[in-house]
Amino acid sequence: MTNKVDNHLRAFGMSGLQITDNIATIEDKYRISLGHHKRQADEQDYYPQFDSEIRAEAASMASHYETFYCLEQSIRELIVSTLFDKFGSDWWNDGAVPANIVTDVEKRMQRDKDSGFSLRSEREIDYTNFGELSVIITFNWDVFGAIFSSKRAVERIMNSLNLLRGPIAHCSPLAADEVDRLSLTVKDWFRSMG
Incomplete structure (x- = not known):
């Protein structure tokens, strides 16, 4: 027993x-x-030579990076799916994207190829910068107007997000007001739909 x-x-x-x-x-x-x-994650032990204050600051900024990363990728996917539905699989080359953005993206893709590093993506949309995403949306307002309530609101929100993106993307801490502003602006983005 x-x-x-x-x-x-x-x-x-x-x-x-x-x-x-x-x-x-x-x-x-x-x-x-x-x-x-x-x-306890082993990652906490990486690069112990970095000052603990810098590591703490990086940890506090990580959630803002994650928020912005998710938002930016979801905007890219919204553009791809919306323009694919309207123009088909060759939407990028069929006039749905302003010519200057197409040219700039081609240059960025070529620079990646010439670097010898792995390409970040095979999709052109992944080589656009954040500001260009707003241009693509407003350029195709006849399509995106059915998704968003106001073109001006989208432009304002995207401009605010682009300004908030700077410190996040370039390793500077966000001030407390900007943390609040990021949260509110992300909410504004989703509220502008519909």
């Missing part, structure tokens, strides 16, 4: 460890918290 109880306890303990590991994997993969206590 004791052997049977011991086996059940071992099985229970192993199941618990397996579940704990699975929860941690899910939290890491989807960057969510399921209430599981995080294990």
